[in-house]
Amino acid sequence: MKTxxxxxxxxxxxxxTMALAADKGxxxxxxxxxxxxxxxxxxxxxxxxxxxxxxxCNICHSLDYITTQQKFxxxxxxxxxxxxVKTYGAPITEMxxxxxxxxxATYYGTGK
Amino acid sequence: xxxxxxxxxxxIKTVGITTALAxxxxxxxxxxxxxxxxxxxxxxxxxxxxTSRPPQLETPLKYFRELITPNEALFVRWxxxxxxxxxxxxxxxxxxxxNVEQQISLSMDxxxxxxxxxxxxxxxxxxxxxxxxxxxxxGGQWLNGAMGNVTWGGVRLKDILNKAGLKTGSMEVxxxxxxxxxLPATPNFLKSLPLDxxxxxxxxxxxxxxxxxxxxxxxxxxRLVVPGWYATYWVxxxxxxxxxxxxxxxxxxxxxxRIPDNPCGCVEPGTAPKKTVPINRMTTRSLLINPEDGSxxxxxxxxxxxxxxxSGGYSIKEVLVSVDGGxxxxxxxxxxxxxxxxxxxxFYPWQPAKPGNYHVMVRATNSIGESQPLDALWNPSGYLxxxxxxxxxxxx
Numbered sequence: 001m002k003t004x005x006x007x008x009x010x011x012x013x014x015x016x017t018m019a020l021a022a023d024k025g026x027x028x029x030x031x032x033x034x035x036x037x038x039x040x041x042x043x044x045x046x047x048x049x050x051x052x053x054x055x056x057c058n059i060c061h062s063l064d065y066i067t068t069q070q071k072f073x074x075x076x077x078x079x080x081x082x083x084x085v086k087t088y089g090a091p092i093t094e095m096x097x098x099x100x101x102x103x104x105a106t107y108y109g110t111g112k
Numbered sequence: 113x114x115x116x117x118x119x120x121x122x123x124i125k126t127v128g129i130t131t132a133l134a135x136x137x138x139x140x141x142x143x144x145x146x147x148x149x150x151x152x153x154x155x156x157x158x159x160x161x162x163t164s165r166p167p168q169l170e171t172p173l174k175y176f177r178e179l180i181t182p183n184e185a186l187f188v189r190w191x192x193x194x195x196x197x198x199x200x201x202x203x204x205x206x207x208x209x210x211n212v213e214q215q216i217s218l219s220m221d222x223x224x225x226x227x228x229x230x231x232x233x234x235x236x237x238x239x240x241x242x243x244x245x246x247x248x249x250x251g252g253q254w255l256n257g258a259m260g261n262v263t264w265g266g267v268r269l270k271d272i273l274n275k276a277g278l279k280t281g282s283m284e285v286x287x288x289x290x291x292x293x294x295l296p297a298t299p300n301f302l303k304s305l306p307l308d309x310x311x312x313x314x315x316x317x318x319x320x321x322x323x324x325x326x327x328x329x330x331x332x333x334x335r336l337v338v339p340g341w342y343a344t345y346w347v348x349x350x351x352x353x354x355x356x357x358x359x360x361x362x363x364x365x366x367x368x369x370r371i372p373d374n375p376c377g378c379v380e381p382g383t384a385p386k387k388t389v390p391i392n393r394m395t396t397r398s399l400l401i402n403p404e405d406g407s408x409x410x411x412x413x414x415x416x417x418x419x420x421x422x423s424g425g426y427s428i429k430e431v432l433v434s435v436d437g438g439x440x441x442x443x444x445x446x447x448x449x450x451x452x453x454x455x456x457x458x459f460y461p462w463q464p465a466k467p468g469n470y471h472v473m474v475r476a477t478n479s480i481g482e483s484q485p486l487d488a489l490w491n492p493s494g495y496l497x498x499x500x501x502x503x504x505x506x507x508x
Contacts, residue, residue: 024152026328031202033201035153035155035198036154036197037167042164062163091295
Protein backbone atom coordinates (compact mmCIF):
# COMPACT_ATOMS: atom_id res chain seq x y z
CA MET A 1 0.00 0.00 0.00
CA LYS A 2 2.68 2.46 1.13
CA THR A 3 4.88 1.51 -1.81
CA UNK A 4 2.01 2.02 -4.26
CA UNK A 5 1.31 5.51 -2.93
CA UNK A 6 4.98 6.43 -3.13
CA UNK A 7 5.17 5.09 -6.66
CA UNK A 8 2.12 7.16 -7.60
CA UNK A 9 3.64 10.31 -6.13
CA UNK A 10 6.88 9.54 -7.90
CA UNK A 11 5.10 9.03 -11.22
CA UNK A 12 3.06 12.22 -10.88
CA UNK A 13 6.20 14.20 -10.06
CA UNK A 14 7.82 12.94 -13.23
CA UNK A 15 4.67 13.78 -15.18
CA UNK A 16 4.49 17.30 -13.71
CA THR A 17 8.10 17.97 -14.57
CA MET A 18 7.53 16.81 -18.15
CA ALA A 19 4.39 18.92 -18.52
CA LEU A 20 6.23 22.00 -17.31
CA ALA A 21 9.05 21.39 -19.74
CA ALA A 22 6.64 21.02 -22.66
CA ASP A 23 4.65 24.14 -21.74
CA LYS A 24 7.54 26.46 -21.02
CA GLY A 25 6.30 30.00 -20.52
CA UNK A 26 2.65 28.96 -20.42
CA UNK A 27 0.42 28.90 -17.32
CA UNK A 28 -3.25 27.93 -17.08
CA UNK A 29 -4.90 29.14 -13.88
CA UNK A 30 -8.61 28.31 -13.86
CA UNK A 31 -10.10 30.36 -16.72
CA UNK A 32 -6.97 32.46 -17.09
CA UNK A 33 -4.19 31.71 -19.57
CA UNK A 34 -0.85 33.49 -19.35
CA UNK A 35 2.31 33.27 -21.39
CA UNK A 36 5.74 34.69 -20.67
CA UNK A 37 7.66 35.81 -23.71
CA UNK A 38 11.41 35.19 -23.96
CA UNK A 39 13.43 38.38 -23.66
CA UNK A 40 15.00 39.62 -26.90
CA UNK A 41 18.77 39.63 -26.80
CA UNK A 42 19.84 41.20 -30.06
CA UNK A 43 22.80 43.53 -29.94
CA UNK A 44 23.99 45.85 -32.67
CA UNK A 45 27.51 46.05 -34.07
CA UNK A 46 29.66 48.55 -32.14
CA UNK A 47 30.18 51.85 -33.93
CA UNK A 48 29.32 55.57 -33.80
CA UNK A 49 25.57 56.01 -33.31
CA UNK A 50 24.96 52.50 -31.98
CA UNK A 51 23.69 53.58 -28.54
CA UNK A 52 21.28 56.18 -29.94
CA UNK A 53 20.03 53.66 -32.49
CA UNK A 54 19.57 50.94 -29.86
CA UNK A 55 17.75 53.10 -27.35
CA UNK A 56 15.31 54.79 -29.77
CA CYS A 57 14.48 51.79 -31.94
CA ASN A 58 14.07 49.58 -28.86
CA ILE A 59 11.21 51.75 -27.58
CA CYS A 60 8.82 50.05 -29.99
CA HIS A 61 10.54 46.93 -31.31
CA SER A 62 13.49 44.60 -30.94
CA LEU A 63 16.64 45.35 -32.90
CA ASP A 64 16.26 42.32 -35.17
CA TYR A 65 13.86 44.58 -37.10
CA ILE A 66 17.12 46.18 -38.30
CA THR A 67 19.42 43.19 -38.48
CA THR A 68 17.08 40.97 -40.53
CA GLN A 69 16.55 43.53 -43.31
CA GLN A 70 18.32 43.22 -46.62
CA LYS A 71 21.04 45.71 -47.56
CA PHE A 72 19.58 49.11 -48.45
CA UNK A 73 21.24 52.46 -49.19
CA UNK A 74 21.17 55.35 -46.69
CA UNK A 75 18.42 57.26 -48.54
CA UNK A 76 16.06 54.27 -48.21
CA UNK A 77 16.86 53.88 -44.51
CA UNK A 78 16.28 57.60 -44.04
CA UNK A 79 12.77 57.18 -45.43
CA UNK A 80 12.11 54.27 -43.08
CA UNK A 81 13.36 56.07 -39.95
CA UNK A 82 11.35 59.15 -40.97
CA UNK A 83 8.27 56.92 -41.28
CA UNK A 84 8.87 55.78 -37.69
CA VAL A 85 8.60 59.43 -36.64
CA LYS A 86 5.84 60.69 -38.97
CA THR A 87 3.58 57.61 -39.07
CA TYR A 88 4.28 55.79 -35.83
CA GLY A 89 5.03 58.82 -33.65
CA ALA A 90 8.54 57.87 -32.51
CA PRO A 91 10.01 60.77 -30.45
CA ILE A 92 13.23 61.13 -32.47
CA THR A 93 14.70 64.55 -33.31
CA GLU A 94 15.86 65.29 -36.86
CA MET A 95 19.47 65.21 -35.73
CA UNK A 96 19.01 61.75 -34.22
CA UNK A 97 17.15 60.54 -37.33
CA UNK A 98 20.31 61.38 -39.27
CA UNK A 99 22.58 59.66 -36.73
CA UNK A 100 20.42 56.52 -36.70
CA UNK A 101 20.11 56.44 -40.47
CA UNK A 102 23.84 56.82 -40.96
CA UNK A 103 24.64 54.14 -38.39
CA UNK A 104 22.22 51.57 -39.88
CA ALA A 105 23.30 52.27 -43.47
CA THR A 106 26.95 51.90 -42.47
CA TYR A 107 26.67 48.65 -40.53
CA TYR A 108 23.55 47.00 -41.96
CA GLY A 109 23.04 48.72 -45.29
CA THR A 110 25.08 49.39 -48.40
CA GLY A 111 27.03 52.18 -46.70
CA LYS A 112 25.79 55.08 -48.83
CA UNK B 113 28.20 33.51 -43.14
CA UNK B 114 26.69 32.94 -46.53
CA UNK B 115 29.25 31.39 -48.82
CA UNK B 116 29.10 30.97 -52.55
CA UNK B 117 27.71 27.72 -53.84
CA UNK B 118 25.33 27.18 -50.95
CA UNK B 119 21.72 28.03 -51.73
CA UNK B 120 19.95 30.39 -49.35
CA UNK B 121 17.60 27.70 -48.16
CA UNK B 122 20.38 25.21 -47.61
CA UNK B 123 22.26 27.78 -45.60
CA ILE B 124 19.28 28.41 -43.42
CA LYS B 125 18.88 24.69 -42.87
CA THR B 126 22.50 24.44 -41.75
CA VAL B 127 22.22 27.39 -39.42
CA GLY B 128 18.99 25.94 -38.04
CA ILE B 129 20.66 22.70 -37.10
CA THR B 130 23.69 24.29 -35.47
CA THR B 131 21.66 26.75 -33.45
CA ALA B 132 18.80 24.46 -32.47
CA LEU B 133 20.58 23.49 -29.28
CA ALA B 134 21.12 27.12 -28.38
CA UNK B 135 17.38 27.86 -28.42
CA UNK B 136 16.50 28.31 -24.76
CA UNK B 137 14.56 30.83 -22.69
CA UNK B 138 16.13 33.85 -24.33
CA UNK B 139 16.35 34.69 -27.97
CA UNK B 140 19.94 34.32 -29.13
CA UNK B 141 21.51 37.40 -30.73
CA UNK B 142 21.54 37.64 -34.48
CA UNK B 143 24.98 38.01 -35.96
CA UNK B 144 24.26 38.15 -39.64
CA UNK B 145 21.30 39.58 -41.48
CA UNK B 146 20.50 36.48 -43.49
CA UNK B 147 20.51 34.03 -40.58
CA UNK B 148 17.41 32.46 -39.19
CA UNK B 149 17.65 30.76 -35.82
CA UNK B 150 15.29 28.26 -34.31
CA UNK B 151 13.62 29.53 -31.14
CA UNK B 152 10.92 28.23 -28.82
CA UNK B 153 8.11 30.55 -27.74
CA UNK B 154 5.25 29.62 -25.37
CA UNK B 155 2.87 26.98 -26.80
CA UNK B 156 5.00 26.79 -29.95
CA UNK B 157 7.53 24.31 -31.26
CA UNK B 158 10.91 25.40 -32.60
CA UNK B 159 10.26 28.05 -35.25
CA UNK B 160 12.52 30.29 -37.32
CA UNK B 161 13.03 33.66 -35.66
CA UNK B 162 12.37 36.75 -37.73
CA THR B 163 11.85 39.23 -34.87
CA SER B 164 11.36 38.75 -31.14
CA ARG B 165 9.44 41.88 -30.02
CA PRO B 166 6.77 41.81 -31.25
CA PRO B 167 7.20 38.12 -32.15
CA GLN B 168 7.40 37.15 -35.79
CA LEU B 169 8.16 33.46 -36.20
CA GLU B 170 8.26 31.37 -39.32
CA THR B 171 7.33 27.71 -39.85
CA PRO B 172 10.14 25.42 -41.08
CA LEU B 173 9.10 23.94 -44.45
CA LYS B 174 9.20 20.34 -43.18
CA TYR B 175 5.84 20.87 -41.46
CA PHE B 176 4.19 21.37 -44.86
CA ARG B 177 4.74 17.70 -45.68
CA GLU B 178 1.47 17.18 -43.80
CA LEU B 179 -1.95 18.26 -45.02
CA ILE B 180 -2.70 20.03 -41.73
CA THR B 181 -0.24 22.34 -39.98
CA PRO B 182 -0.06 21.63 -36.22
CA ASN B 183 -1.04 24.51 -33.88
CA GLU B 184 2.40 24.62 -32.30
CA ALA B 185 4.08 24.95 -35.72
CA LEU B 186 1.89 27.71 -37.22
CA PHE B 187 3.73 30.97 -37.97
CA VAL B 188 3.37 34.01 -35.71
CA ARG B 189 3.10 37.62 -36.83
CA TRP B 190 2.22 40.62 -34.64
CA UNK B 191 2.49 44.27 -35.64
CA UNK B 192 2.78 46.15 -32.34
CA UNK B 193 4.79 45.19 -29.29
CA UNK B 194 2.13 45.37 -26.56
CA UNK B 195 0.58 41.98 -27.37
CA UNK B 196 -1.84 40.12 -25.11
CA UNK B 197 0.03 37.69 -22.87
CA UNK B 198 -2.76 37.00 -20.39
CA UNK B 199 -6.48 36.47 -21.02
CA UNK B 200 -9.10 35.43 -18.46
CA UNK B 201 -12.19 33.97 -20.11
CA UNK B 202 -14.19 34.85 -17.00
CA UNK B 203 -13.89 38.52 -17.87
CA UNK B 204 -13.09 38.49 -21.62
CA UNK B 205 -15.90 39.71 -23.91
CA UNK B 206 -16.35 40.29 -27.62
CA UNK B 207 -18.18 43.60 -28.04
CA UNK B 208 -20.24 44.45 -31.14
CA UNK B 209 -21.18 48.11 -31.36
CA UNK B 210 -21.53 51.09 -33.70
CA ASN B 211 -24.40 51.37 -36.17
CA VAL B 212 -26.38 48.48 -34.63
CA GLU B 213 -29.83 48.09 -33.03
CA GLN B 214 -28.26 47.08 -29.73
CA GLN B 215 -24.68 46.83 -28.56
CA ILE B 216 -23.91 43.29 -27.47
CA SER B 217 -21.16 41.83 -25.35
CA LEU B 218 -20.50 38.11 -25.81
CA SER B 219 -18.65 35.76 -23.47
CA MET B 220 -17.04 32.60 -24.84
CA ASP B 221 -20.11 30.64 -23.64
CA UNK B 222 -22.39 33.08 -25.49
CA UNK B 223 -20.32 32.68 -28.66
CA UNK B 224 -20.51 28.91 -28.52
CA UNK B 225 -24.33 29.10 -28.55
CA UNK B 226 -24.25 30.20 -32.21
CA UNK B 227 -24.17 27.48 -34.87
CA UNK B 228 -20.66 26.04 -35.18
CA UNK B 229 -18.89 26.08 -38.54
CA UNK B 230 -15.76 24.03 -39.28
CA UNK B 231 -13.57 24.05 -42.39
CA UNK B 232 -9.92 23.92 -43.41
CA UNK B 233 -8.32 27.04 -44.85
CA UNK B 234 -4.85 28.25 -45.76
CA UNK B 235 -3.67 31.18 -43.66
CA UNK B 236 -0.91 33.15 -45.35
CA UNK B 237 0.78 36.43 -44.49
CA UNK B 238 0.51 39.06 -47.24
CA UNK B 239 4.30 39.31 -47.25
CA UNK B 240 5.07 35.58 -47.34
CA UNK B 241 8.16 35.12 -49.55
CA UNK B 242 9.04 38.84 -49.39
CA UNK B 243 12.76 38.01 -48.99
CA UNK B 244 12.75 36.67 -52.57
CA UNK B 245 11.70 40.04 -54.06
CA UNK B 246 14.15 41.46 -56.56
CA UNK B 247 14.93 44.32 -56.21
CA UNK B 248 14.51 43.79 -52.43
CA UNK B 249 11.83 45.67 -50.49
CA UNK B 250 11.55 46.72 -46.84
CA GLY B 251 9.34 44.73 -44.50
CA GLY B 252 9.56 41.38 -42.74
CA GLN B 253 12.00 39.29 -44.75
CA TRP B 254 9.90 36.12 -44.74
CA LEU B 255 10.97 33.01 -46.57
CA ASN B 256 8.01 30.78 -47.47
CA GLY B 257 7.09 29.80 -43.91
CA ALA B 258 4.51 32.52 -43.15
CA MET B 259 1.68 30.20 -44.09
CA GLY B 260 -0.12 27.08 -42.92
CA ASN B 261 -3.21 24.95 -43.47
CA VAL B 262 -5.47 24.79 -40.44
CA THR B 263 -8.93 23.43 -39.63
CA TRP B 264 -10.79 26.36 -38.10
CA GLY B 265 -13.85 26.08 -35.86
CA GLY B 266 -16.05 29.01 -34.92
CA VAL B 267 -19.22 30.93 -35.56
CA ARG B 268 -20.36 32.99 -38.54
CA LEU B 269 -19.57 36.69 -38.30
CA LYS B 270 -22.90 37.25 -40.07
CA ASP B 271 -24.83 35.53 -37.24
CA ILE B 272 -23.15 37.72 -34.64
CA LEU B 273 -23.79 40.91 -36.62
CA ASN B 274 -27.43 39.95 -37.11
CA LYS B 275 -27.79 39.33 -33.38
CA ALA B 276 -26.73 42.95 -32.79
CA GLY B 277 -28.94 44.05 -35.71
CA LEU B 278 -27.48 46.13 -38.53
CA LYS B 279 -29.01 49.58 -38.94
CA THR B 280 -29.50 51.21 -42.32
CA GLY B 281 -26.51 53.15 -43.60
CA SER B 282 -23.99 50.52 -42.44
CA MET B 283 -21.02 50.47 -44.83
CA GLU B 284 -18.21 48.53 -43.28
CA VAL B 285 -17.16 46.52 -40.27
CA UNK B 286 -14.04 47.32 -38.25
CA UNK B 287 -12.14 44.68 -36.26
CA UNK B 288 -9.81 45.33 -33.33
CA UNK B 289 -7.82 42.95 -31.16
CA UNK B 290 -6.28 43.16 -27.71
CA UNK B 291 -2.87 44.14 -29.06
CA UNK B 292 -1.77 47.74 -28.56
CA UNK B 293 1.00 50.05 -29.63
CA UNK B 294 3.76 50.97 -27.18
CA LEU B 295 3.42 54.71 -27.84
CA PRO B 296 0.08 56.54 -27.68
CA ALA B 297 0.99 58.27 -30.97
CA THR B 298 1.24 54.97 -32.89
CA PRO B 299 -1.97 53.96 -34.71
CA ASN B 300 -3.39 50.83 -33.08
CA PHE B 301 -3.81 47.86 -35.37
CA LEU B 302 -7.26 47.43 -36.86
CA LYS B 303 -8.70 46.13 -40.10
CA SER B 304 -12.02 46.64 -41.85
CA LEU B 305 -14.11 44.78 -44.39
CA PRO B 306 -16.81 46.27 -46.64
CA LEU B 307 -20.24 45.24 -45.30
CA ASP B 308 -21.10 42.91 -48.21
CA UNK B 309 -17.80 41.05 -47.72
CA UNK B 310 -18.29 40.88 -43.94
CA UNK B 311 -21.71 39.24 -44.42
CA UNK B 312 -20.37 36.33 -46.52
CA UNK B 313 -21.29 32.92 -45.09
CA UNK B 314 -17.72 31.64 -44.78
CA UNK B 315 -16.26 34.40 -42.63
CA UNK B 316 -16.07 33.19 -39.05
CA UNK B 317 -14.95 34.21 -35.60
CA UNK B 318 -12.81 31.18 -34.79
CA UNK B 319 -12.29 29.80 -31.29
CA UNK B 320 -10.70 26.55 -32.44
CA UNK B 321 -7.60 25.60 -34.42
CA UNK B 322 -7.48 21.92 -35.33
CA UNK B 323 -10.07 21.16 -32.63
CA UNK B 324 -8.18 22.93 -29.84
CA UNK B 325 -8.06 26.41 -28.35
CA UNK B 326 -5.90 28.90 -30.23
CA UNK B 327 -2.36 29.38 -28.91
CA UNK B 328 -2.02 32.83 -27.34
CA UNK B 329 0.45 33.85 -30.06
CA UNK B 330 -2.05 32.90 -32.79
CA UNK B 331 -4.85 35.00 -31.30
CA UNK B 332 -6.43 33.32 -28.26
CA UNK B 333 -9.31 33.42 -27.46
CA UNK B 334 -10.77 34.18 -30.92
CA ARG B 335 -9.59 35.48 -34.26
CA LEU B 336 -11.35 36.47 -37.44
CA VAL B 337 -11.00 34.01 -40.32
CA VAL B 338 -11.46 35.42 -43.83
CA PRO B 339 -10.78 32.33 -45.97
CA GLY B 340 -9.20 32.98 -49.35
CA TRP B 341 -7.93 36.42 -48.26
CA TYR B 342 -4.52 37.26 -46.81
CA ALA B 343 -4.03 36.91 -43.06
CA THR B 344 -3.81 40.67 -42.45
CA TYR B 345 -7.62 40.55 -42.16
CA TRP B 346 -7.63 37.61 -39.76
CA VAL B 347 -7.50 39.90 -36.70
CA UNK B 348 -6.04 38.07 -33.70
CA UNK B 349 -7.34 38.19 -30.11
CA UNK B 350 -10.43 39.86 -31.56
CA UNK B 351 -12.30 41.84 -28.90
CA UNK B 352 -14.09 44.68 -30.66
CA UNK B 353 -16.30 44.74 -33.78
CA UNK B 354 -17.64 48.10 -34.85
CA UNK B 355 -20.18 48.65 -37.60
CA UNK B 356 -19.39 51.91 -39.38
CA UNK B 357 -21.34 54.25 -41.64
CA UNK B 358 -18.26 55.46 -43.50
CA UNK B 359 -14.85 54.00 -44.40
CA UNK B 360 -12.33 54.04 -41.57
CA UNK B 361 -9.37 56.38 -41.96
CA UNK B 362 -7.03 54.08 -40.03
CA UNK B 363 -3.43 53.91 -41.21
CA UNK B 364 -3.68 50.10 -41.37
CA UNK B 365 -6.43 50.33 -43.99
CA UNK B 366 -5.83 53.62 -45.80
CA UNK B 367 -2.03 53.45 -46.11
CA UNK B 368 -0.73 50.00 -45.19
CA UNK B 369 -1.50 46.64 -46.80
CA ARG B 370 -2.32 48.08 -50.21
CA ILE B 371 -1.47 46.79 -53.67
CA PRO B 372 -1.31 48.48 -57.09
CA ASP B 373 -4.81 48.95 -58.51
CA ASN B 374 -4.46 46.74 -61.59
CA PRO B 375 -5.12 43.08 -62.44
CA CYS B 376 -1.60 41.85 -61.56
CA GLY B 377 -1.18 43.98 -58.41
CA CYS B 378 2.22 44.81 -59.81
CA VAL B 379 4.34 47.65 -61.21
CA GLU B 380 7.68 47.93 -62.99
CA PRO B 381 10.33 46.93 -60.42
CA GLY B 382 11.52 49.95 -58.47
CA THR B 383 8.57 52.18 -59.38
CA ALA B 384 5.59 53.40 -57.36
CA PRO B 385 1.96 52.63 -58.28
CA LYS B 386 -0.26 55.57 -59.26
CA LYS B 387 -3.29 54.14 -57.48
CA THR B 388 -3.66 51.45 -54.84
CA VAL B 389 -6.43 49.29 -53.33
CA PRO B 390 -6.54 47.27 -50.10
CA ILE B 391 -4.94 43.83 -50.51
CA ASN B 392 -7.55 41.09 -50.70
CA ARG B 393 -7.63 37.56 -52.23
CA MET B 394 -4.55 35.40 -52.26
CA THR B 395 -2.79 34.60 -55.51
CA THR B 396 -2.36 31.02 -56.70
CA ARG B 397 0.76 29.24 -55.47
CA SER B 398 2.44 25.86 -55.54
CA LEU B 399 5.51 24.84 -53.58
CA LEU B 400 7.92 21.92 -53.68
CA ILE B 401 8.25 20.76 -50.07
CA ASN B 402 10.07 17.44 -50.33
CA PRO B 403 12.85 16.88 -51.17
CA GLU B 404 14.01 20.34 -50.15
CA ASP B 405 15.83 22.66 -52.52
CA GLY B 406 19.47 21.65 -52.81
CA SER B 407 18.90 18.02 -51.75
CA UNK B 408 21.08 15.23 -53.12
CA UNK B 409 19.50 12.19 -54.77
CA UNK B 410 20.88 8.95 -56.20
CA UNK B 411 20.54 8.29 -59.92
CA UNK B 412 18.32 5.36 -60.83
CA UNK B 413 16.53 5.46 -57.49
CA UNK B 414 12.84 6.33 -57.45
CA UNK B 415 11.77 9.35 -55.43
CA UNK B 416 8.39 10.99 -54.95
CA UNK B 417 8.43 14.77 -55.22
CA UNK B 418 5.66 16.34 -53.14
CA UNK B 419 4.34 19.72 -52.22
CA UNK B 420 1.26 21.84 -51.75
CA UNK B 421 -0.86 24.09 -53.98
CA UNK B 422 -3.55 26.62 -53.10
CA SER B 423 -5.34 29.71 -54.33
CA GLY B 424 -7.58 32.42 -52.95
CA GLY B 425 -10.77 30.42 -52.46
CA TYR B 426 -10.89 28.43 -55.70
CA SER B 427 -10.01 24.75 -55.95
CA ILE B 428 -6.77 23.73 -57.60
CA LYS B 429 -7.58 22.12 -60.93
CA GLU B 430 -4.10 21.13 -62.04
CA VAL B 431 -0.49 21.01 -60.88
CA LEU B 432 2.20 20.58 -63.53
CA VAL B 433 5.77 19.54 -62.77
CA SER B 434 8.91 20.01 -64.85
CA VAL B 435 12.17 18.30 -63.93
CA ASP B 436 14.12 19.84 -66.80
CA GLY B 437 13.95 23.56 -66.04
CA GLY B 438 10.61 24.17 -67.73
CA UNK B 439 11.04 22.41 -71.10
CA UNK B 440 8.60 19.58 -70.45
CA UNK B 441 5.66 19.64 -68.08
CA UNK B 442 3.64 16.70 -66.77
CA UNK B 443 0.65 16.61 -64.42
CA UNK B 444 1.20 15.71 -60.78
CA UNK B 445 -1.22 13.45 -58.91
CA UNK B 446 -3.38 15.51 -56.58
CA UNK B 447 -4.16 14.41 -53.03
CA UNK B 448 -7.53 14.48 -51.32
CA UNK B 449 -9.55 17.65 -51.95
CA UNK B 450 -10.91 18.78 -48.57
CA UNK B 451 -12.39 22.07 -49.73
CA UNK B 452 -11.68 25.13 -51.80
CA UNK B 453 -9.97 27.07 -49.01
CA UNK B 454 -7.59 24.25 -48.06
CA UNK B 455 -4.35 23.53 -49.82
CA UNK B 456 -4.10 20.34 -51.77
CA UNK B 457 -1.10 18.06 -51.75
CA UNK B 458 0.54 17.07 -55.03
CA PHE B 459 2.78 14.07 -55.73
CA TYR B 460 5.10 13.33 -58.63
CA PRO B 461 6.98 10.03 -58.89
CA TRP B 462 10.38 10.48 -60.48
CA GLN B 463 13.42 8.35 -61.22
CA PRO B 464 16.37 10.48 -62.34
CA ALA B 465 18.28 8.38 -64.90
CA LYS B 466 21.58 10.25 -64.99
CA PRO B 467 23.68 12.22 -62.50
CA GLY B 468 23.52 15.99 -62.82
CA ASN B 469 21.80 19.13 -61.58
CA TYR B 470 18.06 19.10 -62.17
CA HIS B 471 15.89 22.20 -62.09
CA VAL B 472 12.49 21.27 -60.73
CA MET B 473 9.58 23.63 -61.34
CA VAL B 474 5.93 23.42 -60.27
CA ARG B 475 2.94 25.32 -61.57
CA ALA B 476 -0.64 25.28 -60.25
CA THR B 477 -3.84 26.47 -61.94
CA ASN B 478 -7.12 26.98 -60.12
CA SER B 479 -10.70 26.33 -61.26
CA ILE B 480 -11.11 29.84 -62.72
CA GLY B 481 -7.85 29.65 -64.68
CA GLU B 482 -5.62 31.67 -62.36
CA SER B 483 -2.05 30.43 -62.40
CA GLN B 484 1.50 31.49 -61.61
CA PRO B 485 3.89 33.72 -63.59
CA LEU B 486 7.28 32.42 -64.69
CA ASP B 487 9.01 35.55 -63.40
CA ALA B 488 8.04 37.15 -60.12
CA LEU B 489 5.77 40.18 -60.37
CA TRP B 490 6.89 43.16 -58.27
CA ASN B 491 5.22 45.71 -56.00
CA PRO B 492 6.84 48.07 -53.46
CA SER B 493 5.43 46.37 -50.35
CA GLY B 494 6.47 42.84 -51.25
CA TYR B 495 3.00 41.26 -51.41
CA LEU B 496 1.30 38.57 -53.55
CA UNK B 497 4.49 36.64 -54.39
CA UNK B 498 3.54 33.60 -56.49
CA UNK B 499 6.06 33.03 -59.25
CA UNK B 500 6.93 29.50 -60.35
CA UNK B 501 9.82 28.50 -58.12
CA UNK B 502 12.97 26.88 -59.50
CA UNK B 503 14.50 24.24 -57.26
CA UNK B 504 17.85 22.62 -57.65
CA UNK B 505 18.13 18.88 -57.02
CA UNK B 506 21.54 17.28 -57.29
CA UNK B 507 21.61 13.72 -58.60
CA UNK B 508 24.83 11.75 -58.02
